[in-house]
Amino acid sequence: MDRNTIIGLTLIFVLLVAWQQFLAPTAEEIEQQERLQDSIAQAQQRADSLASIEETTPEEIQLATGADDSLKLVQRQAGFGPFAPAAAGKSETVTLENDLMKLSISTKGGRIKGALMKNHFKLEYKEDGTEEEVPLYLLEDEKNKFDYFLPIANLPSGGVSTGDLYFEVAEAAPQKVVLRAKASNGGYFEQSYQIEDGTYNVDYDVRFENLNSVLAANTDVIQLSWVNYLDKLEHNETYERRYSSVYYKPIGEDPDYCSCTSDDTEELGDEQIKWISNANQFFNSTLIAEEGFLGATVETRMLPEEAADLKLLVSEIGVPYNRGSSESFAMHMYVGPNEFDRLYAMGDGLQNIIPFGWSIFGTINRWVIRPIFDFLSGFIGSAGIVILVLTFIVKLALYPLTYKMLYSQSKMAALKPRMEGLKDKFKDDQQAQQMETMKMYREFGVNPLGGCMPMVLQMPIWFALYRFFPASIEFRQASFLWATDLSSYDIFWRLPFEIPFGFGAHISLFTLLWAVTTLIYTYYNTRHMDMSANPAMKYMQYFMPLLFLGFFNSFAAGLTAYLLFSNLINITQTIVTKNFIIDHAKIENELEAYRSKPKKKGGFQQRLENALKEQQRIQEQKAQGKGKKK
Template identity: 75%
Template sequence: MDRNTIIGLTLIFILLMAWQQFMAPTEAEIQEQQALQDSIAQVQARVDSLKAVAKDTVEAVQLVETVDDSLALLRQQAAFGPFAAAADGEEQTLVLENDLMKVNLSSKGGRITSVLIKNHKKLRYLEDGSTEEVPLYLLEDEKNKFEYLLPIANLPSGGVSTGGLYFDVAEQNEQSIVLRAPTTTGGYFEQSYSIADGSYNIDYDIKLEQLNNVVSQGVDEIKLSWVNYLDKLEHNEDYERRYSTVYFKPMDDAPDYCSCTGDDTEEIDGQRLKWVSNANQFFNTSLIAENGFDGGTFETKMLPEEGEDLKLLVSEIEIPYGRSGSESFAMHMYVGPNEFDRLYNMGHGLQDVIPFGWSIFGSINRWIIRPVFNFLSSFIGSAGIVILVLTFVVKLVLYPLTYKMLYSQSKMAALKPRMEGVKEKYKDDQQQQQMETMKMYREFGVNPLGGCMPMVLQMPIWFALYRFFPASIEFRQASFLWANDLSSYDIFWKLPFEIPFGFGAHISLFTLLWAITTLIYTYYNTRHMDMGANPAMKYMQYIMPIMFMGFFNSFAAGLTCYLLFSNLINITQTIVTKNYIIDNDKINRELEAYKQKPKKKKGFQQRLEKALKEQQAIQEQQKKKRKK
């Protein structure tokens, strides 16, 4: 071992000894803790002795009860240290209320035990198929926790949980309250809540007054433990479970979240956080720090589908502590609906808890479809009629692409008689048929994929709408025709059994009508197309709508309603465009004029024809070998 290694190890040993000496409790603290433990042992021995001789005498029983109370007090002092007095009390329910919500708090733990959302209801589905409205509460589960771990020195448990303390009311009015848990040393831990009319926001602050002398040395963070059992609030539990999770926002990064479809844990260490949100499909409870949290660990746990709770969310949040004599940490709580404008005005990207999707699809929903829908809703009262008008607007905007697709189909239809001639001429030679077909496409300037590309370009809007309807609270419990909730599936016919593969135990009429109109549209739109080269496609285009019925049958009625309207408008556009707008005689003239133009083969066409000729040559050789 060289000299530098010996010096390094020696310095490390000295530092460890110095740290141990610094962190060790003082002699007075050790004696105090030992005296407390000795007192507990003595009282316990006295209790055991009295119980042995007490038998049934009243005086002895009373003496035992008195000693038992003393023992409980000593144990309380050992468990809670300077907060021992606050560990004993009677739980009271305290209320804050404005025009939008009613907040119930408990003096035990000083936490919110439930929030009544006044302008929204929960639908209870009865056995006869009818529904009744019941009040909608958030944070109401008795198993929930919202407590701070205060690292008090020299306690066997390592600290005091505020969930076990009884808070005194220091100040209170109808919309604000200050709660304090005092210490025997003159300090206190304080939680204050304040609300205002017209808002779901709660101004929430904590204060540590004169606690620096009782908090363990070297501690610069206080841990907040938030355990939230999400309630089932919507009829479509599968949807709600899929869109419920923990979101969190790093100070210098985009919001992130735990998995929505399985158990997941995300740990943020060494990176400050702006907010943490526990989000249902249409409601959320968010905790926002004015100056940021130090980090945290976030967990989602899937619960049994047959249970009373939807999902378990656990957040361990680290709050910075500067060890000053009087220290506050300012926060805000949002407890309410996922209304985009409200969350957007809260700032810091809180609106991203609404599951509109990410990337281009989320942007389309947030900044194009949503504003258009809100504009239409400002003067149209029915959400279903708004969907109809929205569908018409989308189809009107996309009509140039639709026209291009229909025009390409009309050119293919004009070539069909010529194609039939090629098929008849080379009916025994498939390779030659394909070569002559490609040659005809090139001669007449027809792109067989021209009718597909406009549909591909529309797909981002379709994918965006797939997320828009089940994420927008505007469709929640909005009725239209036979559907009583456009954010969930419509039940036109309830089945006495359940069909697998996600179909469910019901028939959605919107989905059924969508499938029927899709088949009609497919037939009308492809009856002039040549499917001889690939006969399987002819049948697949009719099988696909039937297969997708199982997917859409349990989807949001708002989307299937949109798809039905979309099909009806597509059929109308196709009939009108092909019969009254497109001039078929003009198309024939264009085809003949293009045929007369000199052609220059493009690289792709040359390679394709070469590949076909090579394939044809191989087949010819195989035929000759078979004849031999």
């Protein structure tokens, strides 16, 4: 190696040493990196302690002698503080069962993770169009939560969620279980469940034993977080989604609910709340406080139609805590079907979660239509036949109004020949024709709206029944003729494509027959009516049934069956009344007798006649003005 080579290598070495010294971190930078690494390690330890705790029993923790076991214990103490003994364990399922339901309760979190309804099923539709009954569960979604947050000072998270704790079974019986999450000071948080035969009610209590020295000193409310993903239980998802929401009842006030058709949040502040209910169309899970919850926030979140779940319901509930050495908070749960009598017997307006409607419509359904249906069901086994008999009773009760409507129509029909004469006399003057028509009505004492008012008076019954059939669990999966579920639409013919505007991919035969009978009834009922003054009305009355065909095609078969039966009874009543009950000769005599009486000024017809005269005068003035301009 020559001298030049040695000099070159020496210079390169010196440059490398100088470069390393130039890039080397300062003492301050090294210290900062060490602090960062320590912070990362501590954060990882907290994450491991909260999310990745191995399933070991408290006895194994106490007997651990190795370094790994000691490290795990330290991690649990850092993450759970005094509840470190309950931070590890094995998740097991405890079962409570009666003649109506079967509850599965997890020792991890101590919550109900499934409630089997023994007398109710879901119907799953196969590709070949057949139906299969499968078990129906409530509160079964793995994403659900029912966690109490126990505030504890000096913990990074501010407290402990009971959903992360493992509960020990302190007492077990076929219909009762007591679960405890123990603290290191000998205290515990307790949840107890008890059921009895013949009911969907669950006696549910929580207990704080010797936790006043464990929980944060300023704690006066324990927050309960209830997250419930509602399952799709019905075939008609559109109406199931429409009738599902969070209901709640402030003490001293009427029950209320979140929106059923959009995202909604209700902040109840510090109000005392008696109960909060997560309601499907025909089932509900309700938490009831004996003394009242202290404030709540309830929320309904809509999910996409293609989602596996129906809706997401979230409730943040305040449970009062008095910081005593031993205290409990008594509650009840109702986990079961929306049966009116059961819910009504529990009190506090719980029956209002059944979506019968509010105001007069809900009143009619709850206290008129429902009792009649229940009475008839005691004698008649078929829900479809009960609907037929119910329709007959409703039509019979409304017959006085129907008779008045038909009688008014008969008086209009008696005047029709005279009306034809007016049309011929004033065929070139529409205003004069209308004014002379009003004079004739007044002269013979005929009210052109007399046939409409009885129909308007029946509308509260119709609107009530519109809500009654899809809300009554008695129609759920009840079959009649070709319909397999009267609470959903009947499928007589499946279509290979989807028709928009709510029509669906099926044909409902009840709806189709209703539309046909409506057209027949309309034709027969109005063939003697004079509609020359408003020809568009003549065609509109035939267009309306076709328009509503799409609306009712996806509605409850119970309602469309009622509408069909109602049309058939209407046609029968109309034919019998007009041909055998109403005396048309007597009507002619009444018209002539009224014509000969002296007439009083005023009244609706007189005001209408005056309005027509004023309208005619204005038009004549406009015509004269145009003539002068020319």
